[in-house]
Amino acid sequence: MKAFAYFSLIFLLTLSACSTLKDSVRIGKSGRNVVTSVPRVIDTVPDTQIFELQMNFKDDEFSGLLLLKKYDNEHYRFILTSHFGLTVFDMEINKRDYITHYCIQPLNNQRALYLLRNDFSMLLKPDFFPNIRYKIDASSRLTALERAGSITKTVMYFTGYKDSWPSLLSIEHPHLKLYIKLTTLPDASASPI
Amino acid sequence: MKRVFLYFLLTIQTLFLVYSNGLIAEDKMKPMSQQEISEFEIALKNKGETTFSMESQFVQEKNLEMLNRKMISKGIFRYMKEDKIAFLYETPLKYHMIINGSKLKIVNNGKIQTVDLKNNPMMKEMKGLIEASFLGRLSGMDSSYKITYFQNDNKIFVFVVPSSKGVSDMIRKISVTFDKATLDILQLLLDEGAKSSTVYYFTQPKFNTIKSDESFRIL
Numbered sequence: 001m002k003a004f005a006y007f008s009l010i011f012l013l014t015l016s017a018c019s020t021l022k023d024s025v026r027i028g029k030s031g032r033n034v035v036t037s038v039p040r041v042i043d044t045v046p047d048t049q050i051f052e053l054q055m056n057f058k059d060d061e062f063s064g065l066l067l068l069k070k071y072d073n074e075h076y077r078f079i080l081t082s083h084f085g086l087t088v089f090d091m092e093i094n095k096r097d098y099i100t101h102y103c104i105q106p107l108n109n110q111r112a113l114y115l116l117r118n119d120f121s122m123l124l125k126p127d128f129f130p131n132i133r134y135k136i137d138a139s140s141r142l143t144a145l146e147r148a149g150s151i152t153k154t155v156m157y158f159t160g161y162k163d164s165w166p167s168l169l170s171i172e173h174p175h176l177k178l179y180i181k182l183t184t185l186p187d188a189s190a191s192p193i
Numbered sequence: 194m195k196r197v198f199l200y201f202l203l204t205i206q207t208l209f210l211v212y213s214n215g216l217i218a219e220d221k222m223k224p225m226s227q228q229e230i231s232e233f234e235i236a237l238k239n240k241g242e243t244t245f246s247m248e249s250q251f252v253q254e255k256n257l258e259m260l261n262r263k264m265i266s267k268g269i270f271r272y273m274k275e276d277k278i279a280f281l282y283e284t285p286l287k288y289h290m291i292i293n294g295s296k297l298k299i300v301n302n303g304k305i306q307t308v309d310l311k312n313n314p315m316m317k318e319m320k321g322l323i324e325a326s327f328l329g330r331l332s333g334m335d336s337s338y339k340i341t342y343f344q345n346d347n348k349i350f351v352f353v354v355p356s357s358k359g360v361s362d363m364i365r366k367i368s369v370t371f372d373k374a375t376l377d378i379l380q381l382l383l384d385e386g387a388k389s390s391t392v393y394y395f396t397q398p399k400f401n402t403i404k405s406d407e408s409f410r411i412l
Contacts, residue, residue: 048262052286063288063301069260077260083288084280085255085266085383085391086363101259102389105362188285190262
């Protein structure tokens with residue numbers, strides 16, 4: 001039994017070390033398959049943006065509206081609400097820290113919130129972590145990224161580009177069976193109270 | 194002299210307070226008496242007996258005070274006696290939430306998801322409250338709620354405070370506003386605390402116009 005667990009762990013680590021992105025590049029100063037910077041995937045100009053969020057975790061599915069508000073100095077706030085209006089979580093992130101202002105009980109788990117913080121940080125700044133592999137298309141647009149990791153391996157895809165920004169952002173944690181899709185909602189707006 | 198001046202000042206202040214409170218009281222709501230509550234309950238029950246269905250436009254306003262922002266969704270609300278409720282969102286995206294008996298169906302981007310309401314306690318509470326409001330059974334709701342009644346010249350306000358921790362963790366208070374003359378539900382407010390609330394405004398109500406339960410079908 002112990003041997004099986006050991007084998008499974010080795011298998012998982014080996015699997016997670018393999019990149020699934022073909023022709024990917026990394027950030028560096030020089031060399032083959034190296035770029036000096038990567039393009040952003042979320043427009044940082046608007047004050048607030050709204051996305052439809054669809055989350056699949058194992059057999060469960062949830063969808064709602066994600067509001068992103070930008071402050072100065074790479075400081076952001078994410079609020080997820082159900083379609084019915086109830087707040088699911090309210091998280092503030094900056095370059096180093098994150099604060100959870102509110103989170104419903106079933107999701108109020110430090111590891112889950114840390115994973116979300118990492119995902120959002122990579123969406124806002126694709127080079128937030130070192131050692132990420134990127135796929136950039138002929139139009140110099142970021143179409144995918146992959147961050148290796150054992151259980152928290154992350155793959156993101158950016159598709160449906162309109163006016164320089166992707167309309168669909170997919171976040172995949174294949175080992176956790178957690179999949180998140182963000183779709184831009186150009187008709188949605190958050191107006192001042 | 195000093196005492197006379199103080200007395201004069203106190204009198205002026207008292208008069209001002211009485212006058213200003215009177216002005217505020219005219220605009221503000223006041224608690225209903227037990228007799229007024231009973232009369233309201235009976236009238237609501239009578240209306241419920243003749244209401245087999247209701248359809249209205251609704252505007253959902255999610256207020257995020259901490260961001261000084263509000264998010265607006267719009268759609269059609271449908272109710273059919275006794276346990277069928279539908280919120281059919283049209284903007285900013287199409288999303289249907291249909292409750293029929295103990296089942297909840299969600300239609301999103303053509304995908305259908307059906308769950309048992311016992312797995313979604315929040316929607317179960319909402320269903321109970323909406324039904325009680327339509328059927329005139331507010332006072333018959335179980336003891337896990339504290340219900341208070343207020344009124345002003347045109348409206349009746351029913352405040353429902355859940356006492357069960359599972360619900361109160363998510364919703365601090367639910368307020369239902371009725372038109373005093375017609376007893377139509379004008380708005381429903383969910384106060385989540387944490388500087389966040391959601392208001393549903395119901396307009397253009399049409400009664401007993403839904404002839405079939407087709408739109409509430411779960412399977």
